[in-house]
Amino acid sequence: MLLRKIVFALGMLGLIFSFMALPTEAAQNEAIIINKSSNKLAFYENGTLQKVFPVATGRTKSLTPEGKFSLVNKVKNRPWYKENIPGGDPRNPLGARWLGIKVPGDWGHTSGNVYGVHGTNNPSSIGTYASSGCIRMYNKDVIWLYDRADKNIPVYITSSSSSFTTLAQNYGVGKVKKVVAGYETFNETLKYGSKGESVKILQRNLNISVDGSFGKQTLYAVKKFQKSNGLIVDGIVGPKTRKALFNN
Structure with a gap:
């Protein structure tokens, strides 16, 4: 009986410490x-x-x-x-x-x-x-x-x-595995019909639906961004548009 009580007490202590650790994990x-x-x-x-x-x-x-x-x-x-x-x-x-x-x-x-x-x-x-x-x-x-x-x-x-x-x-935010290098930038030129992870990055930065496909919605958002930043409104994400997007 005494051993059972000790095991129960240790289990409760472990549970308490696990809850105490949660804010630190959330902060990271x-x-x-x-x-x-x-x-x-x-x-x-x-x-x-x-x-x-x-x-x-x-x-x-x-x-x-x-x-x-x-x-x-x-x-x-x-x-x-x-x-x-x-x-x-x-x-x-x-x-x-x-x-x-x-x-x-x-x-x-x-x-x-x-x-x-x-x-x-x-x-x-x-x-x-x-x-x-x-x-x-x-x-x-x-x-x-x-x-x-x-x-x-x-x-x-x-x-x-x-x-x-x-x-x-x-x-120290997500530094173990969860931060993906290059997530918010890319170096390739994107245009209507492009697909892939770079298009997803572009879409996230433009705050539009993310599907990885450079379609009409993305084309419209790119042209709108180019116009608001005094760029050539051609819908092509080349070096100048990338620089405006990411301030590189």
């Missing part, structure tokens, strides 16, 4: 990485890069802090208290979602009320340096992220010429 395999040099945000889930989004960051380099932080609160349609604009109002500059980041020294005692990843009512600012320190996203993109990013995951903000693959490896 789920993360948000923001690169101010390219104004892109990458979301990693289960150690794998899921999507890369364009963002807007601070008007000056010092406005958006750099370092390792935590996602500490999530709010749907957060009001804009400064101007007393309710959440969901088209005039609200915080857009559809708020993901608050714990940054030491903010007025909310690191509560995630000052710095955050949020939507915007000014979509033309995405891709530029326009904010007072927060990270802006298109509303459809921040809703996607809000639904998937768990509280307390790490948020890395940097200014770097490195790829997200390299940054993730440096931060």
Whole structure:
């Protein structure tokens, strides 16, 4: 009987320690990485890069802090208290979602009320340096992220010429097996009719359906991207379009 009790107690201790280890494992395999040099945000889930989004960051380099932080609160349609604009109002500059980041020294005692990843009512600012320190996203993109990013995951903000693959490896995000080298970039020229992994990378970067086939939807998205970036609108993803896409 005593032996049975000891075995049961040891089993319970093991279960407790396994639950205690889960946050650390989650922190390694789920993360948000923001690169101010390219104004892109990458979301990693289960150690794998899921999507890369364009963002807007601070008007000056010092406005958006750099370092390792935590996602500490999530709010749907957060009001804009400064101007007393309710959440969901088209005039609200915080857009559809708020993901608050714990940054030491903010007025909310690191509560995630000052710095955050949020939507915007000014979509033309995405891709530029326009904010007072927060990270802006298109509303459809921040809703996607809000639904998937768990509280307390790490948020890395940097200014770097490195790829997200390299940054993730440096931060220990999915570094064992799950980060695929070259995931977010490719070197070949793509056009209508192309197929394969490079097309999937292109489609992820354009935030459209991913099927690995360069069809009408991808052609339309590429031409739209080229037009918005002052490129020749030919629907061919060559060196200049790749450079605009990945800021190489």
